[in-house]
Amino acid sequence: MATLLELTSQGDVGTMSDESKLANFKLMDPQQLYELWERQPWSAHAIDLEGDKREWETSVTELEKEQLAYNLSAFFIGEERVATQFSGLVRSYESQGEEAFLTTQQVDEVRHAQFFNRFYAEVLQRDGSFEERLVQAREDVNEAFIQLFDVELVNAQENLLQNPGDIEAKVDFVVMYHMVIEGTLALTGQHFMQEFLESKGFMKGLLEGYQRISQDEHRHVAYGTWFLKEKAGQDPAFKRRISTKLMELMPLAQGVLVPPGVDDPYDYELLGYHSSETNQFAFNALSRRLKVIGVPLGDAADVAA
Ligand SMILES: [Fe+2]
Ligand SMILES: [Fe+2]
Structure with a gap:
């Protein structure tokens, strides 16, 4: 029952043919991702939450x-953080297509935070302001989460804001934001939440919200994968930087995956899923993208050793 950190340190177990297929995978560029965004519109305020409000009271157990x-x-907190800590990356654009895509990503993150704020106000019936609901939600998260979102992410954006032309700071930011926060943690959390809600058949509004958000997140992660592949292909020093940054963040990412209050962080079950399933899903998501970028996890582990 390996944790995400152990799986990452052991490196990758994929076959050679997998690797060459993934290394040659054709990625959408930022202009194409911007155009895809235009074809995938949705509104956080149009999702019907009336049924969810009823079912939260009658069908969901304590x-x-x-x-x-x-x-x-x-x-809820994560979407607010990634929306407000994003301007530095928008300012670091290197082409018109990239500028167009990055501004859509910032709007997407705001829309995601708006959806969760609505859910907390209308379904969980949390009174007060958006800000007060965020403060209250902080009681539910752990220290690793706070360290990643309030310290590491804030510092990474500060570095970019001070010098938007600093490509090393941009690489560090995209590794943390697009590979770790979105590509490893968010897509894993969304996957298991969607499976849980589908299996229960309740709270259709929440399920729709997660599905729409997940579609947006796949576009965001596609941008991060494109960007890191471009830089890794230009200079081996960027490959080493991506590996080092990733291994530096893995213990924190592992900590974020463990819900507060579990007795054994290596062996627990949540909503019917064992921790080994969650770790394996997160690991597979990350390792597949790293192969596309050209920085396999085995190399990442070697660099960090
Ligand atoms: Fe988001
Ligand atoms: Fe995102």
Whole structure:
């Protein structure tokens, strides 16, 4: 029952043919991702939450509510953080297509935070302001989460704001934001939440929100993969930088995956899923993208050793 950190340190177990297929994978560029964004519009305020409000009272058990709290609050706070800590990356654009795509990503993150704020106000019936609901949601997350979103992410953006032309700072930011926060943590949390809601057949509004957000996140992660592949292909020093940054962040990412209050962080179950399933899903998501970028996890582990 390996953790994400152990799986990452062991490196990757894929076959050679997998690797060459993934290394030659054709990625969409930022202009194409911008055009895809135009074809995938949605509104956080148009999703019907009336049924969810009823079912939260009548169909969701107290244990399920307790277990859902970490995922919901992590997304609510996380979306607010990634929306407000993004301007530095927008300023670092290197082409018109990239500028266009990055501005859409910032709007997407705001829309995601708006959706969760609506869910907390209308379904969980949390009174007060958006800001007060965020403060209250912070009671549900752990220390690793706070360290990643309030310290590491804030510092990474500060570095970019001070010098938007600093490509090393931009690489560090994209590794943290697009590979770790979105590509490893968010897509994993969304996957298991969607599976849980589909299996239960309740809270269709919340499910629709997660599905729409997940579609947006796949576009965002596609941009991050494109950007890092471009830089890794230009200079081996960037490859080493990507590996080093990634290994530096893995212990923190591992900590974020463990919900607060579990007895054994290596062996627990949440909403019917064992921690080994969550870790394996997160690891597979990350390792597949790293192969596309051209920085396999084995190399990442070697660099960090
Ligand atoms: Fe988001
Ligand atoms: Fe995102």
